[in-house]
Amino acid sequence: MKNKKIKVGLVGCGTIGSAIAEAVDKGFKNRASLVAISDCDAGKAAFLRRRLKKKPAIVAIDKLIKSSDLVIEAASAKISGQVAKKALLRKKDVIIMSVGGVVKNHAALFNLARKAQCKIYLPSGAICGLDGVKSASVGKIYKAELTTRKRPAALAGAPFIEKNKIDLTKIKSEKVIFNGSAEEAIAGFPKNINVSCALSLAGIGPQRTKVRIIVSPNYTKNIHEIEVEGEFGKLITKTENVPSPYNPKTSHLAVLSAIKTLRQALDPVKIGT
Ligand SMILES: NC(=O)c1ccc[n+]([C@@H]2O[C@H](COP(=O)([O-])OP(=O)(O)OC[C@H]3O[C@@H](n4cnc5c(N)ncnc54)[C@H](O)[C@@H]3O)[C@@H](O)[C@H]2O)c1
Incomplete structure (x- = not known):
C-alpha cells in the first residue's frame, strides 16, 4: 500500500461503519477514499451515503470487495468470517470488527x-491492554481472564439469555450471569463479547481464556477488566x-x-x- x-x-x-465512513470522508484526504458501501438494510446504506460529501457506490459485498484495496467489516459476526475469507482470496487487506465471527476459523x-x-x-475495540498481552504471549501466559460489566438490557436477545429463559427486567442488583470460557461466551453472546475474542487471539486462545x-441496572458504563499472569508478571487493566x-x-x-x-x-x- 505505497x-x-x-x-x-x-x-x-x-x-461503527458510519463513524468510519465520516472519518474517511473528512480526514483521510490524500491517503484513502471510501469507494463502496454495503448493508443488508438498503435504507441504512442510502442514509449514510446522503451524509457523505464524496458519494461511494452502494453495492453487494462481492462487488465491494472487488473494487476495494482495503475492506472494513462492521456488520455482524454472522458474515465477518466470509467477508474476511473472500477479501483475502482476492488479495485485499481487511479490518474485521465482528471478531466473534472469525475466532473459530x-x-x-x-x-x-x-x-x-x-x-x-x-482491532482491540473496547478493551485496553492487548499491547501487553501480545508481548506476554511471546513467553508463557498462565492465566487470562476477562470480567465484563454491563446493564442487563445490553444482553437482550443473546442466545445464552434466550436459552436459559433469563428475564433481564427482573434483575435489580449486581448478578453474575455467565462464567465460562471465551469460546462459550462467544457462542452465548455473539453481539456482546467481541472483546473476549480479541483477548483470546492476542493471548492463550478461546478455550483457555476465562x-x-x-x-x-445500576451500571452506567460497559466495564471490561483484564487480568493476565505469565512469566512476565501480572497485568490488570480496567x-x-x-x-x-x-x-x-x-x-x-x-x-x-x-x-x-x-x-x-x-x-x-x-x-x-
Ligand atoms: N471489536 C469490538 O470490540 C466491537 C465492539 C463493538 C461492536 N463490535 C461489532 O461490530 C459490528 C458492528 O457494530 P455496530 O455497533 O456498528 O452495529 P450496528 O447494529 O449499529 O450496525 C451494524 C450494521 O450492519 C448491518 N448488517 C447486519 N448484518 C448484515 C449483513 N449480513 N450484511 C450486510 N449488512 C449487515 C446492519 O443493517 C447495520 O446497519 C457488530 O457485529 C458488533 O458486534 C465489535
Missing part, C-alpha cells in the same frame, strides 16, 4: 492472509466505557478503535507492542 490513495470498501453502515484465515501477503486487522459477565448513543451494545471506544486501526493501516509509524 504512495497511492487506498480505496476503502465498507460492509455495515451502522454505528482464525488459524485458516491467518494462513490465508500470510499466503496472500495481505493484512487482517482485528470470561465472567456481571450485570446490574476500561470504563461510555456506550455509543446510537447502539448501547457498542462502546464509544470501539468506534474510536476502528478509526484508529484504519489510520494505523495507512501510516508507516507504529506505536505500541
Whole structure:
C-alpha cells in the first residue's frame, strides 16, 4: 500500500461503519477514499451515503470487495468470517470488527492472509491492554481472564439469555450471569463479547481464556477488566466505557478503535507492542 490513495470498501453502515465512513470522508484526504458501501438494510446504506460529501457506490459485498484495496467489516459476526475469507482470496487487506465471527476459523484465515501477503486487522475495540498481552504471549501466559460489566438490557436477545429463559427486567442488583470460557461466551453472546475474542487471539486462545459477565441496572458504563499472569508478571487493566448513543451494545471506544486501526493501516509509524 505505497504512495497511492487506498480505496476503502465498507460492509455495515451502522454505528461503527458510519463513524468510519465520516472519518474517511473528512480526514483521510490524500491517503484513502471510501469507494463502496454495503448493508443488508438498503435504507441504512442510502442514509449514510446522503451524509457523505464524496458519494461511494452502494453495492453487494462481492462487488465491494472487488473494487476495494482495503475492506472494513462492521456488520455482524454472522458474515465477518466470509467477508474476511473472500477479501483475502482476492488479495485485499481487511479490518474485521465482528471478531466473534472469525475466532473459530482464525488459524485458516491467518494462513490465508500470510499466503496472500495481505493484512487482517482485528482491532482491540473496547478493551485496553492487548499491547501487553501480545508481548506476554511471546513467553508463557498462565492465566487470562476477562470480567465484563454491563446493564442487563445490553444482553437482550443473546442466545445464552434466550436459552436459559433469563428475564433481564427482573434483575435489580449486581448478578453474575455467565462464567465460562471465551469460546462459550462467544457462542452465548455473539453481539456482546467481541472483546473476549480479541483477548483470546492476542493471548492463550478461546478455550483457555476465562470470561465472567456481571450485570446490574445500576451500571452506567460497559466495564471490561483484564487480568493476565505469565512469566512476565501480572497485568490488570480496567476500561470504563461510555456506550455509543446510537447502539448501547457498542462502546464509544470501539468506534474510536476502528478509526484508529484504519489510520494505523495507512501510516508507516507504529506505536505500541
Ligand atoms: N471489536 C469490538 O470490540 C466491537 C465492539 C463493538 C461492536 N463490535 C461489532 O461490530 C459490528 C458492528 O457494530 P455496530 O455497533 O456498528 O452495529 P450496528 O447494529 O449499529 O450496525 C451494524 C450494521 O450492519 C448491518 N448488517 C447486519 N448484518 C448484515 C449483513 N449480513 N450484511 C450486510 N449488512 C449487515 C446492519 O443493517 C447495520 O446497519 C457488530 O457485529 C458488533 O458486534 C465489535
